Amino acid sequence: MSTPEPGREEGRAGRVAIRAAGAADFATLWPMLRCVIRAGETYAIDPGLSRAGAYALWMEAPRAIYVAEVAGEICGTFYIKTNLPGGGAHVCNAGFVVAERARGQGLARAMCLRAEDEARAMGYLAMQFNFVVETNRGAIALWQDLGFETVGRLPRAFRHPEAGLVDARVMYKWLDG
Amino acid sequence: MSTPEPGREEGRAGRVAIRAAGAADFATLWPMLRCVIRAGETYAIDPGLSRAGAYALWMEAPRAIYVAEVAGEICGTFYIKTNLPGGGAHVCNAGFVVAERARGQGLARAMCLRAEDEARAMGYLAMQFNFVVETNRGAIALWQDLGFETVGRLPRAFRHPEAGLVDARVMYKWLDG
Numbered sequence: 001m002s003t004p005e006p007g008r009e010e011g012r013a014g015r016v017a018i019r020a021a022g023a024a025d026f027a028t029l030w031p032m033l034r035c036v037i038r039a040g041e042t043y044a045i046d047p048g049l050s051r052a053g054a055y056a057l058w059m060e061a062p063r064a065i066y067v068a069e070v071a072g073e074i075c076g077t078f079y080i081k082t083n084l085p086g087g088g089a090h091v092c093n094a095g096f097v098v099a100e101r102a103r104g105q106g107l108a109r110a111m112c113l114r115a116e117d118e119a120r121a122m123g124y125l126a127m128q129f130n131f132v133v134e135t136n137r138g139a140i141a142l143w144q145d146l147g148f149e150t151v152g153r154l155p156r157a158f159r160h161p162e163a164g165l166v167d168a169r170v171m172y173k174w175l176d177g
Numbered sequence: 178m179s180t181p182e183p184g185r186e187e188g189r190a191g192r193v194a195i196r197a198a199g200a201a202d203f204a205t206l207w208p209m210l211r212c213v214i215r216a217g218e219t220y221a222i223d224p225g226l227s228r229a230g231a232y233a234l235w236m237e238a239p240r241a242i243y244v245a246e247v248a249g250e251i252c253g254t255f256y257i258k259t260n261l262p263g264g265g266a267h268v269c270n271a272g273f274v275v276a277e278r279a280r281g282q283g284l285a286r287a288m289c290l291r292a293e294d295e296a297r298a299m300g301y302l303a304m305q306f307n308f309v310v311e312t313n314r315g316a317i318a319l320w321q322d323l324g325f326e327t328v329g330r331l332p333r334a335f336r337h338p339e340a341g342l343v344d345a346r347v348m349y350k351w352l353d354g
Contacts, residue, residue, distance in 0.1 A: 040263055040264055041264075043263065044261035044262060044263045044264050044265030044266075045262055045263045046262045046263045047263055084221035084308060085221060085222055085223045086217055086220065086221045086222045086223045086224055087217055087218075087221050087310070087335045087336045087337060087338075088221030088308065088334060088335055088336075088345070089221075089336075090336060090342075091331075091334050125333070126332075126333070126334065128331065128334070130307075131261060131265065133264070151329050151330055151331055151332065152328055152329020152330065152331070152347045153328055153329065154268075154305065154328055154329070154347070154349060155303075155328065155349065155351065156302070156303070156351070157265060157268050157303065157305070157349075158264045158265055159264045159265075159266075159267060160264060161264075165267075168265070170329045170331070170347060172331060172332065172334075174332065174333070
């Protein structure tokens, strides 16, 4: 067993390579993002958002964007951004998407661990997920396992296309650990 | 005692007239907003935000902006906007500023009651305050009195210029009452 190279993590899917995303990656990311956006089940994003709108949201608004590759193929992406300016600027927000075909293989975990490291390196003191939909049980379990606490519960704050009005959680982790 | 006219509320300051804001009001609003922004004690806004930045934030980004007048003089302002798109779009956010000279006279209460009515009329089902700084005791007491519940507490999420890292609350009210 060798020590993972910098920038690589051992996922259950095998080697996961995480690198900064470039504008050219969006052609690959868009089908993954579109799938999540159109479903409207996990993110509070307009399900009809255009490709250009998704580009602005995912590639332009954040401070840093990454892709995760398994066997050289992009299977996931995440961003890091400052959650609020001014007195709130020491807290970052991050968002994660895993390609449907690559789910259940530890990719989200590898991306979140890397996001925490990157956020620490940028000087952030905490990471906040503003809106984790209650029906998104896999995400909640993973964030909890990674040390994120549920610090808020927004009653009926999300209209799920099938479940109707459901709660959303605010989850939070101090990063100085 | 006469019934208050539509658009007017009885504040302790006397008649409060609340009306939609126009671009021309910003010349009056800017000193009020600047005072709050520069202080950096209650809003997670860059304390150095420019006048143009404040215009974009307060007058352009929200869905609706209002001013509150006492004796014909603008003493307060608030906005209403959709808190999150997509499945979160039935929840609005609002922000309030009272001129320093007009504080303690019930203006914020009058504005919040009006904001709730306006939000209901726009079809929103709930109002969420994303970030109420723990040291802002007056605001917390008022929102609680008006039926807002503390549904989240963000640990050390705000860097107060004097108190250092303090918590912020997420406060929330369902509007179908």
